[in-house]
Amino acid sequence: MGPRRLPGSPRRSRESRQALLAVPLALIVIVTVGDILAPPEVHLGPFLAAAPAITATFAGPRTTACVGALAVLAQAVVATVRTSLTDLNHSLQLSALVLISVFVTLFALRRERHEQELTQLRSVAEAAQQVVLRPLPRRIGPLRIASAYLAAEAEAQIGGDLFAAARTSQGTRFIVGDVRGKGMEAIGDAALLLGAFRAAAHRQAGLPALVAHLEGTVSSDLDDPEAAEFGTTALSEGFITAAVLDIPDDSPVVHLINCGHPPPLLLHQGRITTLEVATPLPPLGLTEFADSSFTAETFPFEPGDTLLLYTDGVSEARDTAGTFYPLAERMRAAPRGEPQRLLRHLREDLLAHTPKRYLDDDAAMVAIEREASCRRDDGP
Template sequence: MVPGRLTDRLGSAEPRHALLAVPIALIVLVTVIDVLAPPDVHLGPFLVAAPAVTASFAGPRTTACVGALAVLAQAVVAVLRTSLVDLNHTFQLITLILMSAFVTSFAARRERHERELTRLRTVATAAQEVVLKPLPRRIGPLRIASAYLAADSEAQIGGDLYAAARTEHGTRFVIGDVRGKGLEAVGDAALLLGAFRGAAHRQADLPSLVAFLEGTVASDLDDPAAPSVGADERGEGFITAVVLDVPDDEPILRLINCGHPPPLLLRQGRVASLDTRHPAPPLGLAAFARAEFAVTAFAFEPGDIALLYTDGVVEARDRDGTFYPLAERAAGMAGQGPGALLTRLRQDLIRHAGGHLGDDAAMVAVERLPGRTEGAGRAGPRTA
């Protein structure tokens, strides 16, 4: 769920120690050539490259040590060629000392920024775990897997969301996408997830639950403490979502689609789109459209997998601008469990997009297992 930490790996101690050989070798090479060069050839100014290169990957202490080593090398060259008080070598030494001090201060500033970035990543990771909790692998008679791919490798969180809640008679799911990006989108996602986790096991039917979620999102848009917007901007904040109810004792699933890409149903190597007859507007806009939340039921038998996803998946493009063919690729990967399916889909999606997604993407795969899980229907509320 969390993207790979390429920067952390590059910033580890082992590769930095290996890179330290570069400036040291440069100092040795310049010193030897300068000593052996004709009297009118001076290579001392090239020594400043050693601390400058070091400052790009090491801290201020290491940079200062390399700078001091470069100054010592310049002094050795001065003694072997003329003397320390020679005017040319004196100016070279002074320049090298000043430049070493400058790049050392630059290294200190860069290291400070790296520490700040590390702290921000730690906070982002903690926020991710609170807002978007990992789904359990098993709930009642269902086996579940989830995946989250951030468009920006440095960003741990975004506006895509999903959650599951255990009820007395089954399991409910929500997957959605907040319009917009940044912290405001994260806040809206947290608002919807909190409302879902708190109400999923209290609302008797699916329309009542979705109506509650709509009221929560709409009331937040109407919050007088929120920044004021013009009338033409009022409808710009919304959340597309699909809310599902999977009962324990019936081989069906019920869903309400609020302007979100329809889930896919994988059954015996075939893929079908779970299109609703009467889709509702996105959450936050239903009040303006006076929409009703109509439930559509689909057969969901043992061995079936329901694949939920956000638009970042199907809108990922390759170099030719072709959208990711999720249904086609999922059909070719049928016959696997939810975890293996999402692992392969995730790898295939990243490969299709050339390693960079244009938008955050989330996927949830839900498989109904054969038989009825012991104790299903009697379990207390549990959310994720």
């Protein structure tokens, strides 16, 4: 499972807008008939202005203009039936209705252009993100792998969630991370980190050396010469949380360095363990503010176990009551099976937990299972 959008399609959107169009049309009919049948001292014409105003909230400028013209025509019919078009009261109502219809049509035009710009920005960002975030293979060496990416629906704010895997001569290395910020800048930072990981993971002898290399790459990119001229630093403005893992082929363990990222979860014989490191490190890009050396910590990872790597878009997803998604509990209750099945369950369960199945932040997950019978495979 590679990057994937949340539910929703243009066809459904069009069908929904067509259904909503019945509201202003029904309003025009009801107000027109009611105004014609009302006593002379009662005037319902001003309510016709609501029809184009309502239409502008969900339809484009053409539809809004058509509904506005229909409302003006209805007002003219009322004026003709009740008195005449030259009657002062109806003339003022017609003039006001024309002005309101023009105004809301311009509003609909501006909103439509804004939506088109956001759609274009999101398309470009998604295309860039799919190039950066390559789907993981389903099998590397003795490991079975599944990955999933859920994009948030907030405007064009594509996030910087990332994951990757790299094969070494003795095992497989993984990284999962989250860039602070949104949009193309976050994707650029994610591309930088992933490129450094893919280039160095194969040749760096130890995990601490690899993470030190990643830290150097991120820190050098975050240095801002312009900010330095004003006596400020860009390092406090941007950083990347990341968990970097090394899983040997021949040892039932996993080595982990966690730089400010949510801790992985380990499923072992139906029990969930949070892989909390004893010495947490700050995110990449901030380590120069903390005199910390990179030291890998080791945890059991036996055949049949499953590791879940994830970003805070998963663990911090809230329901309507503001309750965080109980990831560990839901992982424990998930049906047993291959990693693909686990992530399908968690993805659907996560969307069901959030209001209207929308996420406020992008979310990424990687499930890794060590097979009971190890089979050597060089992978990517």
